[in-house]
Amino acid sequence: MKPSxxxxxxxxxxxxxxxxxxxxxxxxxxxFLKAATTPLDKIIQIATSxxxxxxxxxxxxxxxxxxxxxxxxxxxxAWVLVRYKFWGRRLLDAIVxxxxxxxxxxxxxxxxxxxxxxxxxxSLFAPAGALxxxxxxxxxxxxxxxxxxxxxxxxxxxxxxxxxxxxIGLPFVVRTVQPVLEEFEQELEEAAAxxxxxxxxxxxxxxxxxxxxxxLTGFALAFxxxxxxxxxxxxxxxxxxxxxxxxxxLIVIKLEEFDQAGASVIAGIMLLIAFAMLLVxxxxxxxxxxxxxxx
Amino acid sequence: MSDREGAVYDSxxxxxxxxxxxxxxxxxxxxxxxxxxxxxxxxxxxxxLPLVIVFVEALKKxxxxxxxxxxxxxxxxxxxxxxxxxxxxxPLNLVFGVMAAWCxxxxxxxxxxxxxxLIDLPFSVSPVVSGLVYVLLFGAQGWFGPFLKANNIEIIxxxxxxxxxxxxxxxxxxxxxxxxxxxxxxxxxxxxxxxxGATGWQTFWRVTLPNIRWGLLYGVLLCNAxxxxxxxxxxxxxxxxRGKTTTMPLDIEILYNxxxxxxxxxxASLLAALALLTLIFKTILELxxxxxxxxxxxx
Amino acid sequence: xxxxxxDIRKEFSRYPALNDVSLDIRSGELIALxxxxxxxxxxxxxxxxxxxxxxxxxxxFGDEDASxxxxxxxNVGFVFQAYAxxxxxxxxxxxxxxxxxxxxxxxxxxxxxxxxxxELLDLVQLSGLDKRFPQQLSGGQRQRVxxxxxxxxxxxxxxxxxxxxxxxxxxxxxLRKWLREIHDRTGHTTVFVTHDQEEALExxxxxxxxxxxxxxxxxxxxxxYDTPSNPFVFGFIGESSALPVTVENxxxxxxxxxIGLPAPHDATGDARLFFRPHDVELVEDGxxxxxVVAAARRVGGTRRVELExxxxxxxxxxxxxxxxxxxxxxxxxxxxxxxxxxxxxxxQ
Numbered sequence: 001m002k003p004s005x006x007x008x009x010x011x012x013x014x015x016x017x018x019x020x021x022x023x024x025x026x027x028x029x030x031x032f033l034k035a036a037t038t039p040l041d042k043i044i045q046i047a048t049s050x051x052x053x054x055x056x057x058x059x060x061x062x063x064x065x066x067x068x069x070x071x072x073x074x075x076x077x078a079w080v081l082v083r084y085k086f087w088g089r090r091l092l093d094a095i096v097x098x099x100x101x102x103x104x105x106x107x108x109x110x111x112x113x114x115x116x117x118x119x120x121x122x123s124l125f126a127p128a129g130a131l132x133x134x135x136x137x138x139x140x141x142x143x144x145x146x147x148x149x150x151x152x153x154x155x156x157x158x159x160x161x162x163x164x165x166x167x168i169g170l171p172f173v174v175r176t177v178q179p180v181l182e183e184f185e186q187e188l189e190e191a192a193a194x195x196x197x198x199x200x201x202x203x204x205x206x207x208x209x210x211x212x213x214x215x216l217t218g219f220a221l222a223f224x225x226x227x228x229x230x231x232x233x234x235x236x237x238x239x240x241x242x243x244x245x246x247x248x249x250l251i252v253i254k255l256e257e258f259d260q261a262g263a264s265v266i267a268g269i270m271l272l273i274a275f276a277m278l279l280v281x282x283x284x285x286x287x288x289x290x291x292x293x294x295x
Numbered sequence: 296m297s298d299r300e301g302a303v304y305d306s307x308x309x310x311x312x313x314x315x316x317x318x319x320x321x322x323x324x325x326x327x328x329x330x331x332x333x334x335x336x337x338x339x340x341x342x343x344l345p346l347v348i349v350f351v352e353a354l355k356k357x358x359x360x361x362x363x364x365x366x367x368x369x370x371x372x373x374x375x376x377x378x379x380x381x382x383x384x385x386p387l388n389l390v391f392g393v394m395a396a397w398c399x400x401x402x403x404x405x406x407x408x409x410x411x412x413l414i415d416l417p418f419s420v421s422p423v424v425s426g427l428v429y430v431l432l433f434g435a436q437g438w439f440g441p442f443l444k445a446n447n448i449e450i451i452x453x454x455x456x457x458x459x460x461x462x463x464x465x466x467x468x469x470x471x472x473x474x475x476x477x478x479x480x481x482x483x484x485x486x487x488x489x490x491x492g493a494t495g496w497q498t499f500w501r502v503t504l505p506n507i508r509w510g511l512l513y514g515v516l517l518c519n520a521x522x523x524x525x526x527x528x529x530x531x532x533x534x535x536x537r538g539k540t541t542t543m544p545l546d547i548e549i550l551y552n553x554x555x556x557x558x559x560x561x562x563a564s565l566l567a568a569l570a571l572l573t574l575i576f577k578t579i580l581e582l583x584x585x586x587x588x589x590x591x592x593x594x
Numbered sequence: 595x596x597x598x599x600x601d602i603r604k605e606f607s608r609y610p611a612l613n614d615v616s617l618d619i620r621s622g623e624l625i626a627l628x629x630x631x632x633x634x635x636x637x638x639x640x641x642x643x644x645x646x647x648x649x650x651x652x653x654x655f656g657d658e659d660a661s662x663x664x665x666x667x668x669n670v671g672f673v674f675q676a677y678a679x680x681x682x683x684x685x686x687x688x689x690x691x692x693x694x695x696x697x698x699x700x701x702x703x704x705x706x707x708x709x710x711x712x713e714l715l716d717l718v719q720l721s722g723l724d725k726r727f728p729q730q731l732s733g734g735q736r737q738r739v740x741x742x743x744x745x746x747x748x749x750x751x752x753x754x755x756x757x758x759x760x761x762x763x764x765x766x767x768x769l770r771k772w773l774r775e776i777h778d779r780t781g782h783t784t785v786f787v788t789h790d791q792e793e794a795l796e797x798x799x800x801x802x803x804x805x806x807x808x809x810x811x812x813x814x815x816x817x818x819y820d821t822p823s824n825p826f827v828f829g830f831i832g833e834s835s836a837l838p839v840t841v842e843n844x845x846x847x848x849x850x851x852x853i854g855l856p857a858p859h860d861a862t863g864d865a866r867l868f869f870r871p872h873d874v875e876l877v878e879d880g881x882x883x884x885x886v887v888a889a890a891r892r893v894g895g896t897r898r899v900e901l902e903x904x905x906x907x908x909x910x911x912x913x914x915x916x917x918x919x920x921x922x923x924x925x926x927x928x929x930x931x932x933x934x935x936x937x938x939x940x941x942q
């Protein structure tokens with residue numbers, strides 16, 4: 001530690017470490033010990049069972065998809081919030097945080113009733129839904145297009161999982177990209193323009209490279225959050241084993257079946273991946289600091 | 296100076312269409328309005344509609360049914376338990392947040408970045424795992440299970456477990472709000488106070504705290520909203536004993552699974568209102584004390 | 595490329611930053627826009643570049659009306675005050691950027707782009723630093739890269755905004771000389787903005803002195819220094835002393851005494867006399883300005899004294915030889931050798 005005239009280093013560091021040890025470190029170590037005291041062949045058996053693999057696949061697959069969607073729309077929303085003045089901007093800015101403040105269970109039942117086959121949005125895509133009726137009414141369409149019928153079930157399928165994960169991940173992308181965009185020097189855009197670059201070239205060659213670290217960080221945060229998400233997903237997912245059962249739910253099920261070893265092994269896998277994600281985020285930021293001087 | 300002869304023009308002519316080439320640092324109007332449209336549509340579909348439907352569903356069967364939902368004894372117990380859990384875990388995390396922020400922001404020491412990573416941990420750990428770790432420690436088959444049972448102490452499937460899980464999930468919020476703020480403000484104010492003879496406590500109460508109060512307030516609000524709304528971690532440790540160990544989010548789940556949608560959404564509307572209030576507070580704080588919330592952009 | 599600015603007006607949310615400004619810039623000249631902050635000099639430069647759109651007025655590049663052209667179409671080389679180098683590209687990529695973004699039809703082949711960029715790097719004396727990133731360069735080196743990048747697009751005019759503003763004094767002097775050399779070698783019409791009069795006087799072929807959104811005077815450094823056209827220019831360029839006088843009988847009077855200077859015209863009334871502190875002669879007898887030394891200090895090779903002149907509240911500064919024996923309270927009589935008179939009490 002560098003010498004400092006400000007007192008309290010021992011007290012605050014000691015308290016912080018004690019609190020973190022009690023609340024985080026010891027329990028997490030307990031988890032790994034539990035997982036590690038399970039015989040190796042049993043670990044392998046749990047980890048490679050069809051249901052575990054399917055749950056991990058559903059969790060990671062839908063998280064990846066949701067994070068990609070969030071990157072696209074999150075960047076657009078951050079761009080719109082920073083760059084444009086328009087009526088309702090403050091409102092838009094405020095509700096970006098809503099998924100962050102709204103309890104996951106509330107989000108879960110709300111999304112599930114919205115996207116259920118009888119819900120406001122779900123009914124649009126359901127057979128005999130509003131959209132289909134509208135299409136059927138367009139008898140002027142050639143090639144019998146009016147007979148085309150949508151049938152897209154959103155809630156109680158993996159699609160529903162992705163919707164819920166998009167909901168909870170959005171603020172992470174917006175709120176990491178937004179400050180970087182705010183600090184972006186407009187002179188750089190002007191410089192590119194004087195050199196003859198059109199707007200598209202300026203954005204893709206000058207601005208996006210500078211935003212990349214923030215976008216990657218936002219992606220990683222949204223992804224990490226999505227992988228572990230439980231509350232908002234279980235209501236909309238349908239929870240069909242091997243199809244729409246996420247890994248956190250499988251942990252809960254194992255626990256309810258008094259299979260602590262099984263729960264611990266899956267939790268251990270997820271924790272390791274969470275650590276890896278944290279590491280990746282830190283590496284991105286360190287790289288970006290080296291490359292651009294700041295994040 | 297300029298040679299005005301021969302130049303036939305009116306310098307005050309209204310701008311001609313060709314003049315209105317877009318500024319070099321912005322997009323064409325149609326691009327701009329398309330992007331704004333996409334942003335609004337996406338937010339409405341994904342974020343705003345879920346909020347609206349909570350209130351719509353809650354009030355679907357009229358105000359009387361809505362209000363009657365809160366008269367249910369088990370729901371009342373859930374509300375009480377939620378308030379109790381928040382009342383314990385928020386102050387705990389408040390003290391921790393200030394301590395951790397002070398130590399991370401004011402000093403340079405070995406292992407600091409590891410410490411900040413540890414503080415961020417609950418953000419990337421599944422809430423279910425957060426609950427599980429306490430079950431493994433204090434549950435009937437857990438490390439301390441036999442000891443607790445012998446001494447008749449209940450942690451899992453009881454209030455202490457719910458508090459522990461809530462604390463785990465919400466402890467980063469205040470610290471994460473304060474660390475960037477205190478780092479930005481630097482040490483000069485405190486060093487000045489110390490050099491003028493103030494003690495550490497005096498410096499904290501009279502110099503640091505006034506500087507960080509709005510950020511601290513926002514951190515507390517956010518922490519509180521999350522504490523009252525935590526579902527996954529609490530769900531694992533609670534045991535779902537209705538009227539005893541169910542918090543509001545767990546009550547919502549039970550009611551929803553019983554197809555008692557109106558009651559489920561009624562309870563949900565309280566939590567949604569809390570979330571809205573938190574956001575309104577945040578917006579007001581940002582508008583009025585924008586500088587004092589420097590770190591609020593990062594979660 | 596000559597540039598004509600005609601009756602340009604620019605308002606920022608109703609506040610006028612430029613008030614009907616007209617200016618002719620000759621082909622190949624190095625011209626400085628000089629003025630205090632808020633005078634509108636940077637706004638004028640940005641209007642020429644097309645980074646701002648004028649509220650009214652036109653800008654011609656040669657015979658072509660450039661007013662309605664976008665920045666991209668104007669083909670100007672702009673060097674920003676903070677250089678605005680792209681941090682995600684190395685030095686060479688920065689210089690090549692302008693050529694690489696051209697539409698395929700006018701884009702030179704890749705090898706040619708590279709050759710030209712290396713050539714420019716050589717011109718700005720940075721050969722061998724092509725792989726460096728901007729943040730690995732010193733301020734002076736960044737400035738050179740910014741200039742090379744602007745030159746790479748073969749601009750019709752080179753515009754520099756406070757080009758030496760962010761550099762320390764030593765580097766600034768060296769780069770000033772070097773910019774003059776580059777200008778003389780490449781022959782670009784060059785406009786630069788500065789608030790540093792020394793820089794403008796030393797570097798520019800002509801100066802445009804601006805204040806409060808208007809052009810006060812345009813001329814060569816000699817013209818502007820020797821015959822300032824108004825009190826602002828007299829006060830802003832070089833050092834000056836001023837005091838109120840009355841004009842009567844074709845003579846100048848201070849406090850009821852003639853001071854031995856003939857009035858340039860017949861008019862009678864209040865006026866303000868301007869002269870340079872070093873442009874005075876000491877006189878033993880005859881009509882002159884006289885004052886008592888109130889303070890003295892050494893400035894370079896001369897002694898600067900502050901005189902109190904009877905009945906006039908402000909002190910007047912003049913230069914004396916450093917070995918002049920004048921001490922405090924010494925009475926000194928002098929006459930400005932070169933001076934100008936501006937009418938009215940304030941000289942407006």
